[in-house]
Ligand SMILES: NC(=O)C1=CN([C@@H]2O[C@H](COP(=O)(O)OP(=O)(O)OC[C@H]3O[C@@H](n4cnc5c(N)ncnc54)[C@H](O)[C@@H]3O)[C@@H](O)[C@H]2O)C=CC1
């Protein structure tokens with residue numbers, strides 16, 4: 001791609017996307033510009049690591065950009081847009097990675113009718129393995145949506161969805177990795193409690209997860225059938241699962257997803273109904 005991309009916000013998610021984009025050389029590193037609110041050290045770290053350009057002069061960065069990625073916290077978006085809206089040209093595509101915030105809200109903050117496209121990536125973008133959902137706002141054309149899709153394909157898979165479903169997909173795929181990591185953390189505690197070597201256990205844990213992911217992807221069986229095939233009556237798996245079900249594990253997981261999705265809606269309401 002020969003577009004220049006500016007990130008407004010240079011935190012963990014911006015870095016994950018930058019890492020994915022630059023490692024696949026989808027855009028040349030010098031066509032990526034990162035800016036943030038005040039942390040110069042952070043910009044220097046990104047510059048040294050990914051050979052991208054960084055600046056605290058947002059106006060200058062925007063002037064040469066084709067695509068602007070909003071990568072600040074949701075609560076900071078109004079101030080961030082206020083800062084730069086005078087500099088935006090109508091042909092510049094605005095991509096928002098912000099949890100909760102609607103394309104309508106962003107469109108309303110802008111003086112011109114810029115195309116606004118919302119995406120929800122996850123931190124596996126770092127290694128090109130994000131599961132990114134995409135929803136276009138009202139001013140975005142199908143051509144502009146296609147540009148954003150091909151950009152995001154550099155960091156993993158992409159799925160275009162209805163914006164109304166974005167809260168749920170934020171829980172499933174945006175926050176999702178954290179929920180799996182949390183379970184792995186607990187297994188690591190078991191490894192430690194048993195006095196096992198983490199060096200030996202970790203590759204086994206990872207291969208187990210990878211095998212599960214591949215089985216889910218390729219098998220014709222449902223997750224329930226796959227689980228039942230492991231669970232011998234009176235065996236070890238059943239003993240473990242009995243503990244999970246006695247603690248209402250599936251109900252807890254559903255509640256966790258529900259809370260994450262509701263928080264996404266709340267972030268929107270907090271900002272948009274002020
Ligand atoms: N961390 C994650 O796994 C994911 C995060 N997101 C979304 O990405 C966004 C950023 O999240 P993180 O990277 O985790 O946050 P972070 O706190 O690591 O980074 C936020 C960045 O925004 C900058 N910033 C604050 N105010 C600004 C302004 N007015 N103008 C320009 N930059 C400004 C900060 O200096 C900082 O560099 C959030 O909106 C979040 O909902 C989306 C998907 C996954």
Ligand SMILES: O=C(O)[C@@H]1CCC=N1
Pocket residue numbers: 099170174175
């Ligand atoms: O926790 C958050 O709000 C962000 C959005 C999805 C993942 N991290």
